Amino acid sequence: MGGVRISIDLCEPARQQLRVKLEWTPRGRHQTWLMPIWTPGSYTVRDHAQHLHSLQFQQSGRAVCTKRVAPSRWTAELQTLHPVCLTYTLEARQLTVRTNHLDPDFASLCLPAVVMLIDGERWNPHHLQLSLPSGWFGHVPLAKVDDGYDANDFDQLVDAPVHAGPFHSRPFAVCGHPHELLTIGEPPMGWPSTFEADIEAVCEAACTLMGTPPPAGDRYQFVIQLLDQGYGGLEHDHSSVLQFSWEALTKKDGYRQLLQLIGHEYFHQWNVRRLRPGAYVPYRYDKAEISDGLWFGEGITSYFDLTLSLLAAKSDRQTFLDDLGKDISHVLLNPGCKIQSLADSSREAWLRLYKQTPANSLSQISYYRLGTVLSFCLDVQLRQSGSALAFVLRDLWQRFGRHGKGYEPTDLLEAVEAHNKSLAKVLPTWLEKTMAVPIHDCLNALGLQAVAIHSKHADVGMQLSKQKGRLLINKVNPDGPAEQAGLVPGDELIGAHDWRLRGLEHWQALLQGPEQIPVLYARRGRLGSTILKKKDPIVERWEISWDSGASSSQKELRDRWFSIV
Structure with missing residues (x-):
């Protein structure tokens, strides 16, 4: 042989x-x-x-x-x-x-x-x-x-x-095509009795959205590793491997998040595995190939993994808005969104996205999150012209994906232009400029609005965690109170207001005091002191709400958007 x-x-x-x-x-x-x-x-x-x-x-x-x-x-x-x-x-x-x-x-x-x-x-x-x-x-x-x-x-x-x-897989079918589910680990409460049916529904929703049967045909394998902690997945042509925490399944949104992860990796058999940037056709196993198209592979897929649960009737409209609101909130509140464009986030993935540090988390934006938000805006503006993002993706699939032919950035622009010429002209700006994506305008077009939710506590401009009995600074916000007080990530907070700090609960309690906080800290083993000046509470998150004054045209567009396809 x-x-x-x-x-x-x-x-x-x-x-x-x-x-x-x-x-x-x-x-x-x-x-x-x-x-x-x-x-x-x-x-x-x-x-x-x-x-x-x-x-x-x-x-x-x-x-x-x-x-x-x-x-x-x-x-x-x-x-x-x-x-x-x-x-x-x-x-x-x-x-x-x-x-x-x-x-x-x-x-x-x-x-x-x-x-x-x-x-x-x-x-x-x-x-x-x-x-x-x-x-x-x-x-x-x-x-x-x-x-x-x-x-x-x-x-x-x-x-x-x-x-x-020492385990066996379980068969199920998607649009008549054999699939198998391999679970490694069992949650303490057991898997839901509808688990396989729910997976099937999410997978069939992906086929409905793309208008094709599963590209993998009769050979597709899901592997779910249930761990005490962890989250992630990796896509393959005929399979996907997922890791999920059993503890997360006990939380309110945990099961839906698992279904979204399943939908995300399954959708990749279209977008990323077969429809992928030309830089990765074929793969170069010996070097890093830069591509500014990763936002399309991951951002588009992340947007649609939110919609698949709705399309599969495993969530409702309000839940969908809540999930989308989390991504919008992340983008609006992330300092990196003012520094790194979506295209640069794709280009710099090899260096930054998978190598997080407290410093670079403030100067970059995830192409998953910002890609999701840009995909939302694309979808809304395409729908305003009678089309939809799903239609653009289907066209790209027919031209490139089903033939395994890599696409270039110009191919993406041409696909959008075929459905909306004016949108194709502004898309490069959305990709290359920071803070260019029209989030609020697109929400307004649907009769929705982003509502700022402020923190219940004064702003001190840093994040803390307790590690091995020590209260450490994880992150310091640019131009915030902690930075102005000379504190940096890695500093250990020892005391405040002349009281010893034993944990986060002590710190939160002492925040209720005067505006100026005398702080004792340790840096590289040496003690220091400073004065931390609190500021008014900052926006903690953004939530999407329904606009009670929405017009009939806004409601009609919103209903078409909720229909997904």
């Missing part, structure tokens, strides 16, 4: 290590291979090779000398073209949707962090075999064969997450 054969040994899960073997027949005497430096869908360099050791390269049972020519790339020179074998060990201790984890309970593998890309073999077949502990079962969204799984090429292989453990 040509191509590459991959074997992954999971038989000693307590060691939390993977033993990986790749076998192939070389086509030339100079051999090169690469460990991907990132995981598609998570746009930051992760250097997966940092978890690798004990690499050996053999031919006919004899060791061949290898040379590491870059942090994630190796080469070797062969004397013959006989079959070769590459083996190495990987630490598997990171339980995220984009890395590897193995323990005695289960395995969760993201194959870009496992399998080497052999130069010259990318577009050839790859065959995967798993060695599992007794009683474990493998779950891989690839074509199953007697001794493992087949992939058409490297891209299809590493796009398939691997899960294994």
Whole structure:
């Protein structure tokens, strides 16, 4: 058999290590291979090779000398073209949707962090075999064969997450297409009796919105890892892996948030996986490719994941407004929205979005959040001209997505222009300028309004948290009272008004005192003091409310907007 054969040994899960073997027949005497430096869908360099050791390269049972020519790339020179074998060990201790984890309970593998890309073999077949502990079962969204799984090429292989453990998946269908649900972990209260039916409803809503059956066809796998804490997901062509907190499920909005996450990752099989920026067709596994189109992939999807619950009758209009209001509130209150444009947020994703620090959180805006809000404004203005954002997305799908052809920024503008020429002219400004998105105008067009909700406490211009018994400053707002008092993130608050601070409740109580607060703090182990001058309460959040004076035309547009498609 040509191509590459991959074997992954999971038989000693307590060691939390993977033993990986790749076998192939070389086509030339100079051999090169690469460990991907990132995981598609998570746009930051992760250097997966940092978890690798004990690499050996053999031919006919004899060791061949290898040379590491870059942090994630190796080469070797062969004397013959006989079959070769590459083996190495990987630490598997990171339980995220984009890395590897193995323990005695289960395995969760993201194959870009496992399998080497052999130069010259990318577009050839790859065959995967798993060695599992007794009683474990493998779950891989690839074509199953007697001794493992087949992939058409490297891209299809590493796009398939691997899960294994003593559990089975459950089947369900979306628009008549077989799907499977694999849950790892059970909430203390159990899953709702309607869980699978609710997932099906959300997925069918996505198909309705796009006007097509699921692009994945008869092979789609949901993996939900239920944890004590955590939230996130990663999309694939034929699957998605989600992490969610069981505690969040006990809260009022927790179950709906899980359904929204499910809808978000499922919708990605259209937008992002198959309809994606030209910079990622094909993927470059050895470098970061900058794209200013990530806002479209994530922002549009984030907007529609709010609508899918409504379209699936799993939420109501007021709940939809509440959810949208949270994103609008985040944008209006984030200082970074005045510094970073939406296009720049996309371009700088590799450097900033996935590497949050207290400092850069004040100078950047998430293309998820601002992308959601811009998508809302696009949708409203398109509806004013008799169209809708869903129609634009469907057109792009027909032109690019279903053919796997990457789009460029000009293609997005042309798609909008076909439905609204004036909107296409202002869209570049919305993308490239800060604070340019007409949020309030679009709310007003629907007979809605954003209402400012002020904090119940005076403004001190900082956020605090208790860590290991210490009250620490996490973030200081620009031009706020704390900054003016000379306080910085990392300072420990020791006392206020000559009283020892034991926790956040003490701090909140002492805020009720005089306008000026004598503060004792510690910085790098040295004590200091300052005077903190309180200011009036600031806007804590924005909420969307119904305008009681809305006109009939506003109400009519609002009803069409709520109809989603």
